[in-house]
Amino acid sequence: MRLNTKSRYAVMALADMAxxxxxRPISLRDISxxxxxxxxxxxxxxxxxxxxxxxxxxxGTNGGYVLAKNACHIKLSEIFIALNENVKTIGCDKHxxxxxxxxxxxxxxxxxxxxxxxxxxxxxxxKKLEDLIKN
Amino acid sequence: MRLNTKSRYAVMALADMAxxxxxRPISLRDISxxxxxxxxxxxxxxxxxxxxxxxxxxxGTNGGYVLAKNACHIKLSEIFIALNENVKTIGCDKHxxxxxxxxxxxxxxxxxxxxxxxxxxxxxxxKKLEDLIKN
DNA sequence: AGAAACTTGACTATTTTAGTCGGGTATATA
DNA sequence: TATATACCCGACTAAAATAGTCAAGTTTCT
Numbered sequence: 520m521r522l523n524t525k526s527r528y529a530v531m532a533l534a535d536m537a538x539x540x541x542x543r544p545i546s547l548r549d550i551s552x553x554x555x556x557x558x559x560x561x562x563x564x565x566x567x568x569x570x571x572x573x574x575x576x577x578x579g580t581n582g583g584y585v586l587a588k589n590a591c592h593i594k595l596s597e598i599f600i601a602l603n604e605n606v607k608t609i610g611c612d613k614h615x616x617x618x619x620x621x622x623x624x625x626x627x628x629x630x631x632x633x634x635x636x637x638x639x640x641x642x643x644x645x646k647k648l649e650d651l652i653k654n
Numbered sequence: 655m656r657l658n659t660k661s662r663y664a665v666m667a668l669a670d671m672a673x674x675x676x677x678r679p680i681s682l683r684d685i686s687x688x689x690x691x692x693x694x695x696x697x698x699x700x701x702x703x704x705x706x707x708x709x710x711x712x713x714g715t716n717g718g719y720v721l722a723k724n725a726c727h728i729k730l731s732e733i734f735i736a737l738n739e740n741v742k743t744i745g746c747d748k749h750x751x752x753x754x755x756x757x758x759x760x761x762x763x764x765x766x767x768x769x770x771x772x773x774x775x776x777x778x779x780x781k782k783l784e785d786l787i788k789n
Numbered sequence: 790a791g792a793a794a795c796t797t798g799a800c801t802a803t804t805t806t807a808g809t810c811g812g813g814t815a816t817a818t819a
Numbered sequence: 820t821a822t823a824t825a826c827c828c829g830a831c832t833a834a835a836a837t838a839g840t841c842a843a844g845t846t847t848c849t
Contacts, residue, residue: 524807527763534762546825554762560808566827579816580824595766626689627669628662631730631786635777642773651766659838681794695839701796714847715793 525602528556529564533573533598534651537590544576544583564602571601590652596643660737663691664699668708668733669786672725679711679718699737706736725787731778 532550539545547565551558565584568574573593574584586593667685674680682700686693700719703709708728709719721728 522767523805527767530763530766531761538762544825548825557808559810562827563808569826576826577816578814578824578826579818580822581817582815582825584826626666627673628665628786631665631781632657632662635774638777639770639774642770646766651763658836679794683794692839694841697796698839704795711795712847713793713795713845714849715791716848717794717846719795 523602525560525564526599528554528560529568529598529602530595530648530651532556532561532564533568533586533593533648536574536584536586537593537648538652542585544581544585546583549583567601567603568598571597573597573601586648590649591647593648594644595646595648596640598648599643658737660695660699661734663689663695664703664733664737665730665783665786667691667696667699668703668721668728668783671709671719671721672728672783673787677720679716679720681718684718702736702738703733706732708732708736721783725784726782728783729779730781730783731775733783734778 531554535550535554536545547558547561550556551561565574565576569576569584572587575587576582576584666689670685670689671680682693682696685691686696700709700711704711704719707722710722711717711719
């Protein structure tokens with residue numbers, strides 16, 4: 520089990536941004552350098568963050584991104600959802616015949632994965648971006 | 655984020671076994687049919703479960719596997735460890751130069767992933783195989 | 790003896806991941 | 820108004836992981 524780098528980088532980049540108090544836009548180029556993440560990969564990530572209203576973009580010279588809301592209001596769960604890293608951990612897919620083993624009834628471990636999802640989501644729901652930079 | 659099928663199947667197969675009260679060995683062939691899992695894939699899985707002392711094998715005709723201990727004493731965390739599904743969720747690898755972004759210091763989100771690991775592991779530590787079959 | 794069932798290593802197709810490439814468009818500033 | 824800076828975006832790809840299969844055993848019950 521592993522989170523993917525996109526989610527990880529997204530959190531790192533946003534935490535980087537949140538560390539700056541002034542509201543000047545921050546360019547991906549700067550984040551790229553500070554966090555050692557490829558600029559073009561960051562662009563992919565920020566596109567999704569923007570679509571999900573987590574950041575706003577300012578184009579042109581001296582442009583960049585700013586957080587769309589205060590760091591204390593950005594839940595980590597939002598970030599994962601934005602990147603389609605839906606923290607749905609496991610199969611039991613309703614659409615697939617393989618899900619729940621092709622049975623009409625729930626598989627023996629179905630509820631377990633549901634509980635696990637709740638457990639993990641609760642963690643991310645309660646974590647705010649601001650929590651990361653307080654220490 | 656997704657658990658792999660090996661871990662999922664392992665839990666399903668063990669839960670299947672735990673559902674039988676008598677202590678006769680259960681053949682992988684039977685589990686394979688009941689849970690719709692390829693026999694040969696189950697063999698791979700049970701090899702690991704055996705090495706980690708979660709099941710015992712009885713060879714020969716009427717052989718099969720039995721749980722090495724009572725279902726109420728088998729923690730799900732054991733099962734994941736047995737399958738090398740170490741619930742270490744994220745990078746920040748001490749050995750890799752990429753980990754923590756090649757910095758000597760911890761990356762900005764390092765503690766977050768540590769916390770998440772603890773959170774998930776706690777879930778599996780507290781879940782016993784028996785809990786799955788009670789309902 | 791023969792069948793049932795475990796044992797084991799090697800192999801492979803598919804999918805996912807983690808990016809790169811290359812061509813845009815918008816805007817501030819000189 | 821030229822140009823550099825920075826966002827925008829779709830398509831592509833190499834490498835790794837996943838989810839198995841295949842083949843050839845060994846052991847033990849009946």
